[in-house]
Amino acid sequence: MKHIIYLATFLFSLFISNVDYSQCRGYSKNECLPKLEKYIHTGQLNNVKLSAGEKSEFMLTFYAGQEYKIIVCAEDVLDNIIFKIRDSKRRLLYDNLGDGSLSFSFKVASTQQLIISLKVPESDLEDLESVEGCVSAIIGFKF
Amino acid sequence: MYNFKLFIYLCFSFFICSCNNTVKEQDKEIDKPIESNNKENELTKKIEDIYYNVPSPMQIAVLLKRAGVAYNYELPLNPSKVNEYFDREEKAVLLGVYGADLNYSVVSRKNQETLLYFKSVNLLGEQIGLSNVFNDELKNRVTDNLDNNDSMQVIISDAFWNAESSLKEDARINISALIVAGGWIEGLYLSSELSKLTPENEKIKMLIAEQKYSITNLISLLDSYDISDYTKEILINPIKNLEPLFNKIKEEFPSNNVSSEDTEIPIIGTNIVLSYSDEILDSISFAIAQIREEIIH
Numbered sequence: 001m002k003h004i005i006y007l008a009t010f011l012f013s014l015f016i017s018n019v020d021y022s023q024c025r026g027y028s029k030n031e032c033l034p035k036l037e038k039y040i041h042t043g044q045l046n047n048v049k050l051s052a053g054e055k056s057e058f059m060l061t062f063y064a065g066q067e068y069k070i071i072v073c074a075e076d077v078l079d080n081i082i083f084k085i086r087d088s089k090r091r092l093l094y095d096n097l098g099d100g101s102l103s104f105s106f107k108v109a110s111t112q113q114l115i116i117s118l119k120v121p122e123s124d125l126e127d128l129e130s131v132e133g134c135v136s137a138i139i140g141f142k143f
Numbered sequence: 144m145y146n147f148k149l150f151i152y153l154c155f156s157f158f159i160c161s162c163n164n165t166v167k168e169q170d171k172e173i174d175k176p177i178e179s180n181n182k183e184n185e186l187t188k189k190i191e192d193i194y195y196n197v198p199s200p201m202q203i204a205v206l207l208k209r210a211g212v213a214y215n216y217e218l219p220l221n222p223s224k225v226n227e228y229f230d231r232e233e234k235a236v237l238l239g240v241y242g243a244d245l246n247y248s249v250v251s252r253k254n255q256e257t258l259l260y261f262k263s264v265n266l267l268g269e270q271i272g273l274s275n276v277f278n279d280e281l282k283n284r285v286t287d288n289l290d291n292n293d294s295m296q297v298i299i300s301d302a303f304w305n306a307e308s309s310l311k312e313d314a315r316i317n318i319s320a321l322i323v324a325g326g327w328i329e330g331l332y333l334s335s336e337l338s339k340l341t342p343e344n345e346k347i348k349m350l351i352a353e354q355k356y357s358i359t360n361l362i363s364l365l366d367s368y369d370i371s372d373y374t375k376e377i378l379i380n381p382i383k384n385l386e387p388l389f390n391k392i393k394e395e396f397p398s399n400n401v402s403s404e405d406t407e408i409p410i411i412g413t414n415i416v417l418s419y420s421d422e423i424l425d426s427i428s429f430a431i432a433q434i435r436e437e438i439i440h
Contacts, residue, residue, distance in 0.1 A: 025308045040296050043199035043304050045311065060196030061356045063206060067408060085411065093411045108412040111353045113360075141202065143209060 024049060028136035032073035035103065039069045039140025046116070046137040050078070051130060052123035058137070059088070059115045062108045066141045072102040072118060075133035082119040083137075087112065195360035197323050200243035201300050203330035203350070204250040210346035212337045214251035219244035219333070220439060225263040227440065231271060232374045235318045236438050238267040239325020242303055247333060249295045257295070261285050268306065271318060276305045317368035324378060325438070327354075327361050332435045335428035342421075351424055352417045355389040362386065381434045388427050392419040 024047040033041065048056045062068055074081045083102060085094040093114070094104055098121055108114070118135050220240055229237055241263045248256035261282070268277025281302055288294040303322075310319040331354055338347040365379050395416045 025312065029308075040201065040205075041300055041304065042196075042202055043300050043307070044196045045304065045307055046194070046196075056194075058194040058196055059360065061198050061353070061360070062412070063198075063202065063353065065209065066202075066205075087412055105408055107408055107410045109410050109414045110412065110416070111349075111356070112412050112415055113356050114412065141205075143205060 024134035024136065027075065027134040028073065028138065032071055032136045032138045035071045035073075036069060036138060036140035039067075039142050042139045042141060044139060046139075048118075048135055049132045050118070050120045050135045051132045052079075052120050055117060055119040056135065057115055057117045059113055060139070062112060062114050063141075064108055064111045066143050067105065067107055069103065069105045069140045070116065071138045071140070073134075073136045073138075074102070074118075074120075075135075077131050078133040078135065079121050079123065081135060082117075082121060084117040084119075086115045086117065088115065090115065195363040197327055197357050197361050197364060198330075199300065199303070200239075200246040200326040200330050201250070201296060203243065203334070204246040206350050207247065207334060207337065207347070208250050210337075210344055210350060212341055212344060212347060214248070214253055214256075215337060215340065216256070218336050219247060219256070219260065220329070222259040222263045224439060225266055229440075230373075232318070232321055232371055233438065234267050234271050235321035236325035236328075236374075236378060238264060238271065239322040239327070240329040240435075240439070241267060241325075242299075242322065243326045243329035243333065245299060249292070249299055252292055254289045257285070257289065264302075272313075272315075273306050273309060276302055276309055317370050320364050320368050321370070321374070321378075324361060324365060324382070327357060328382075328431065328435055328438065331427075331431045335424075335431055338424065339428065348419075348421075348424055349417065351427060352392050352419045354427075355392045355417065358382065358386055358389050377437045378434070381430070381437065385427065385430050385434070388423060388430060391423050392417050394418075 025045075028045075028047045042060075044058075044060060046056070046058050050056060070083075070085075072081055072083045080098045080100050081096075081102065082098045083094075083096045083104070084092060085104070086092055094106070096102070096104070116137055116139075118137055120133075120135070220237075222241075225237065225241070241260055245257065245260035245264055248260055265277045265282060268274070281298070284298050285295070288298060306322070307319045310316060310322075331351065334347055334351050334354075338344065338351060341347065362379075362383055365382070370379065395418050397414055397416055
């Protein structure tokens with residue numbers, strides 16, 4: 001009986017984790033992907049659940065000569081996402097300053113690695129600190 | 144004792160739940176350029192804490208086309224190879240290889256080859272438990288849109304995106320990483336072989352050299368997951384052995400930065416010129432051909 005309880009606890013935790021991921025995937029696909037419009041998405045998945053004060057970062061190669069568009073989507077429960085782009089030395093190249101701009105089109109001066117950073121602002125309200133929501137960044141390209 | 148065991152199980156369960164390849168962290172950093180060497184350790188730590196992406200085979204196929212080389216029918220893997228015996232991890236790598244070949248044929252508008260490679264991809268997808276993605280519905284979409292290159296690019300990109308999502312949902316992220324590895328290997332193999340056939344084409348040489356960035360991300364990705372010793376031996380270790388060759392490709396930073404004033408779209412980042420010799424590229428080409436040979440038996 002005890003083993004059944006342990007197993008059930010473990011499986012339930014896995015289930016919750018996967019439901020979270022699945023929800024974010026659905027959100028990303030339905031809400032974010034269509035905004036790429038004429039850009040072909042690169043195929044990379046960048047979905048995560050974040051709460052106030054949390055940040056997610058990912059690094060990828062951007063090729064010279066291609067035009068890129070990054071779309072950031074966040075569920076309504078989250079405040080304005082802070083969306084930044086840095087080079088591999090972490091020098092700041094773009095910052096939306098949390099002003100609600102969640103899309104940025106650009107080219108790179110030459111092929112290089114860039115770090116995309118998404119952060120949910122800190123919240124003064126205790127209730128909001130524990131609220132989690134899906135945040136996605138989808139990258140498209142065209143040439 | 145009962146409560147203690149339950150506590151251990153709960154801790155383990157929540158540890159599993161917290162294993163996500165996209166790292167979340169409390170952000171305390173300040174946006175300042177890195178100015179001194181004593182901050183390098185901090186920088187390294189930060190870079191280790193982020194998720195590494197590898198360029199998709201579609202991107203590489205598009206870049207190959209832009210380099211202006213004609214489609215070569217001899218280079219992609221024989222579609223019938225899919226019928227030979229491979230274990231589950233090998234099938235995942237092979238799915239990545241065929242995925243790259245499929246993208247190469249789609250971007251090159253080779254409809255017959257597209258159908259052949261799609262068939263191999265679909266079969267492998269089913270065999271590794273991705274029949275929710277690779278199925279008759281996808282097959283019908285491919286068949287109906289074969290003449291529409293733009294739609295095909297979206298359909299194939301979507302399929303691999305859905306496959307990766309599905310694998311993550313099923314906690315089979317290691318399989319997803321192997322698909323990515325297979326795609327990267329085939330992309331580099333196609334680029335290297337095409338470069339041999341068109342040695343005057345500097346764009347392809349540059350594309351090979353630019354994989355200097357991707358290999359680091361790929362190794363970080365593969366090191367993050369539980370992969371069998373056999374696959375480590377035939378795939379991951381050889382990829383790691385390739386990294387020192389890419390390290391011989393040096394970055395130079397010319398002072399004339401690119402101006403974005405004349406363009407509608409902003410140009411960001413540093414102007415970097417990669418410096419390499421034909422010998423380095425030949426060594427990479429030889430090594431990647433050996434890795435590919437090993438994974439396809």
